[in-house]
Amino acid sequence: MKLKEIAGRLEWELKTPGVPLEAEVKTGYASDLLSDVLAHAIEGDLWVTRQTHLNIVAIAVMRDLSGILLVSGAEPDADTVEKALEKSVPIFRTALPTFEAVGRLYQIGISGER
Amino acid sequence: MLELSLHIMDLAQNSLAAGATRVEVRIEEFLAEDRLIIEIRDNGRGIPEEMIPRVTDPFVTSRKARAVGLGLPLFKNAAERCGGGMRVHSEAGHGTEVLAWFRLDHLDRAPLGNIGETMGILITANPGVDFVYEHRVDGKAYRLETPAMKEILGPIPIDDPAVLEFVRRDIEEGLRKIGAGTFPKTLKLLK
Numbered sequence: 694m695k696l697k698e699i700a701g702r703l704e705w706e707l708k709t710p711g712v713p714l715e716a717e718v719k720t721g722y723a724s725d726l727l728s729d730v731l732a733h734a735i736e737g738d739l740w741v742t743r744q745t746h747l748n749i750v751a752i753a754v755m756r757d758l759s760g761i762l763l764v765s766g767a768e769p770d771a772d773t774v775e776k777a778l779e780k781s782v783p784i785f786r787t788a789l790p791t792f793e794a795v796g797r798l799y800q801i802g803i804s805g806e807r
Numbered sequence: 808m809l810e811l812s813l814h815i816m817d818l819a820q821n822s823l824a825a826g827a828t829r830v831e832v833r834i835e836e837f838l839a840e841d842r843l844i845i846e847i848r849d850n851g852r853g854i855p856e857e858m859i860p861r862v863t864d865p866f867v868t869s870r871k872a873r874a875v876g877l878g879l880p881l882f883k884n885a886a887e888r889c890g891g892g893m894r895v896h897s898e899a900g901h902g903t904e905v906l907a908w909f910r911l912d913h914l915d916r917a918p919l920g921n922i923g924e925t926m927g928i929l930i931t932a933n934p935g936v937d938f939v940y941e942h943r944v945d946g947k948a949y950r951l952e953t954p955a956m957k958e959i960l961g962p963i964p965i966d967d968p969a970v971l972e973f974v975r976r977d978i979e980e981g982l983r984k985i986g987a988g989t990f991p992k993t994l995k996l997l998k
Contacts, residue, residue, distance in 0.1 A: 725809075728914045743809065746918045746990045 694718060694802065696739070696760055696783060703797050705762060705785035708769050712783045716759040721803050723795050727752055734758060735807060741794055745769045750776045750784075760784065764791045808881060810920025811845065817878035818847045818905055819929050823936065825851030825903065831939040832926070834919075836911055836988060838945050843891075843911040848904045854897040863895065882907055889913035911991065918990035923978035926951070927971040934966040940978065942987055949981035 697714035700707060707714075722734040723741040727748055734740060736757040742749060745767050753761055760783035763769060769777070769784050777784050787794050799805075808814055815832055822830045827849035835844045854862060865880035882905070883893040890910040897903040909916050926940050930953055939952045951974065957965055964970075982989075 726915055731914065745809075748914070748990060 699739070699798070699801065699803070700785055702801060703787070703794075705787050708763070708774055708784040708786055709777045709782070712778060712781050714760075714783055716783075718759045718803060720806055721795070721798055722758075722805065723791055731756065733807070739798070739803065741791055741798075743767055743791065745773060747773050747776055749773065750780055750782050753777075753782045754780050758782075762787060762794060764789060764794045808885065809917060811885070811917050812920035812922040812925040814878070814882045814885060814917075815845065815847065815922065816925045816929070818882060819849075819925075821878050822847065822849035822851050822903065823933060825849065825853070827851035827902065827936065829937040829939075830929070831941070833939075833941045833943075834922075834987075835943040836945065838911070841911045843909040843916070844906065845909075846904065846906045848902065850902040853899040853901055853903055854895070855899050856897070859895050859897060863893070879905065885909075885917060889916040911988065913991055916991045919987070920989075921975075922982075923975035924971075926978055927974035930974055931966045931968070931971045934964065942978075942982060942985065944985045944987050947985040949978070949985050949987075951977060951981070 695714065696716045696718050699718060700714065716737070718737065718739050720735065720737060721739040721741060722730060724730050725743050727744065730740060730752050734756045738756070738758050739760050739762060740753060740758050741762045741764060743764055745763060747770065749761055750773055763784065763786045766786070766788045768786065774784065819830050819832065829850045831848045833846040862879050863883050865877055879895065886893045886907040886909050890913055891908040893905065893907040895903065895905050926938065930938050937953050940950070942949045953965060960970070
């Protein structure tokens with residue numbers, strides 16, 4: 694499913710307007726430990742996290758992730774958004790906590806398969 | 808915890824609960840050594856020596872240990888996760904020093920967070936307590952101390968809401984001037 698469609702169906706708020714959302718997303722990964730994401734996320738994953746600082750963009754770029762979903766209503770730092778726009782990394786936000794956000798993703802067919 | 812300033816808030820509250828009238832927070836960044844040090848020192852009633860191994864163990868739930876809370880075990884865990892550690896030194900009746908060290912650029916090192924707001928809240932919520940905040944980066948220093956601030960403020964009480972805003976901004980600007988790092992810069996591709 695295209696990132697754009699997922700975001701629409703799950704009513705996420707886009708924090709990086711103008712960044713392309715055409716990526717086809719099949720899998721996701723949820724973790725707040727950056728080293729863990731670097732080690733275990735795979736290309737194309739949608740990353741679900743509560744971390745908001747600049748390094749999340751770097752991780753997304755290094756691992757070629759399709760996007761980042763911030764949970765529990767967390768707002769990205771200003772410099773995080775700036776860098777995400779520059780590197781074309783989509784960042785979304787939801788009020789739902791991780792468990793609920795991942796559950797909804799799973800329901801619409803996004804798996805954690807490695 | 809997501810930010811180091813939240814750990815600092817938690818530990819400063821331990822100090823206040825221990826009856827401290829002076830709380831000093833010292834942060835130092837050693838860029839060449841890739842090391843970050845955070846020290847919280849107070850003149851509270853201290854922790855008896857035999858209790859010290861217990862206050863860093865989250866599973867010890869004696870009433871005395873519970874009064875200390877989870878602040879110390881969580882801080883220790885945050886430091887150890889980043890190739891660092893934590894040490895508690897205390898003398899009953901004299902105060903407590905908590906010293907933690909981190910690898911400055913460890914990927915999992917929590918960002919400093921809003922330390923200006925943390926100190927501002929501590930200072931304005933506890934007008935009878937002296938606070939010192941010192942931050943050094945390779946020798947360049949920023950320092951804020953409330954005894955000196957009180958003299959400058961004159962008739963304005965330290966718990967005036969404007970003081971919170973002043974402290975927040977002063978620390979923010981001060982840290983920018985000395986080039987304090989707010990989060991780990993492991994990922995050079997962003998430069």
